[in-house]
Amino acid sequence: MTSSARASHNQDGHTAPPSRPEAESVGHDVSSGDARAELAALLSGRRLTPVQRRLAQYVTEHHGQVAALGAGELAERTGVSQPSVTRFAQALGFEGYPGLRRWLRELRTDGPSTSQRHVAEGAPEVKRLQQAVADEVANLQYLEAQLMSEPTALSRAGTRLTGSPVLPIIGLRASAAIVEHVRFFAAKIHGGVRTVTHAGSMGADTLEQCASAGATAALVIALPRYPRETIELLRQARKRGLWVAAITDTVPGPVHRDADVALQAPVGDRLVFDSHAAAALMAGLLLDAMAEAGGTQAQRRLEAFERHASEQQAFWPH
Template sequence: MADRVLGLFEGARLTPTQRRIAHALVQHAAATPFLSAAEVAELAGVSQPSVTRFAVALGHPGYPALRRELREAVGAGPADGPAESGDSPAQRALRAEGDTLYRLADQLGDDSTIAAAARLLAASRPLPVLGLRAAGPVATYFGYFAAKIHPDVRLLDEGGSRLTDRLDQARAAGAGAMLAVVLPRYPREALDAIREASAAGLTVVALTDSPVSPAADLADVALPAPVGTRLVFDLHTGPMAVAMLLLQAMCDAAPEDVQRRLEEFEHVASRRQIFAP
């Protein structure tokens, strides 16, 4: 369902405020086609006239016409695939997550964007990886494995003035690119860090949940991976999968160097008996 709603906005030139509205509609795809302009404005944190201007920007005479189109998009088919009779809430959440991964796989038929992003990150020395709040575990997971194939990975998982200091240090050390993992609810510090990195001359690759997220708008390269919203807290299966695909593409970008580094790690792990037999 969210993909159908997102399809209504793809290719449109939207202002930052309009992107917030589009993102709210995508995040609440099941409900928004039946809400008033005032209710959509409240969801997006904007004014009601902004919702009207958003509808006009998409070629509609007003919000009611956009709502009709949203209803048609939602009514085009089942939102999350067929539900099994008698499924528990946990089963429905996991089935929906599986459907999300299938749709993500369809979107990755052309993996040139991931390959290009991987080349940028692989070439950066050092490689800063940003992940604040909810995005922290995904960034940490990526950073853990990236350190096995990259000589200098710097995890940026703390906000405050120290974050800016560490960005400056990475740039001074020669960094040319940064991976920013930014997931809902988008921390203001993470968005400010992307702005700081861009101003310092870094190329920013954003792993985020939607093409209309505020991080995608700020980044040079956006890798959208939807999150699951069926539970109290989001499921990050999609972003985690794309992070691993990005790592695979980094390996493919320099296979000989990667193989050498992996063999060195295995030698060290064996000598130190890091892992149990």
């Protein structure tokens, strides 16, 4: 039974084809994008448990590497048990984990070292969108560059913002969406979040109330095209002694001069409307820094929320 076989093809039937209609050998090289689509097709419409979902997500995001991983290693990286990995593969229709591994290996017959080679193909319309995506990728990488050049900016902002008993978050018009995003998450680790998303005297009043209530810091979202009121609110905050962090685009402007820390998040401008992917990520990084600065207290608050949520069975399958 030992391998007297140089069997060039698997006659053992291990590579059980998934429930897809045709399982022809897709030997020709597949771009990493198609691989993900293929993978998504395999997963779609399948009933998966929460742990399996986590695995599915990891596999879709790292399908190239997973092919080189053992079941135990994959389990370790995703924080699940090794049997769960086996069951995950079986749930996808494979005989076992090795079957999934082989399938992943065949998906990427050729290593996609660089992923920007298929831009030229496709319709011009698609190409325009692809360039927009490429722009946003560059914008995200600009954030990474900031992490290197100014590694303390985020943590400083996180500490200051978390330390403020009352925390006003200011952003008008298009920036209001980011404000809403930050508000939603920041409220889980900070009890005094206030938002200012409307200009005029109402916004100024809210800010004033925050300052009177003991606020020591504020966050300003100033993405283009921000109205004068944004700057006026920023200056009002400074005048009241608030330490101000700002998320703004790269163009040097009044925000850079007036804010204590300016976090740059370039906007994508290739589409009809501005795209705020980099700002969304920067907000996420800032929230992370705030949670970090909050320490155990923030942690406890967060856990309390999780408990509350699961008690209420508020979410889908989880």
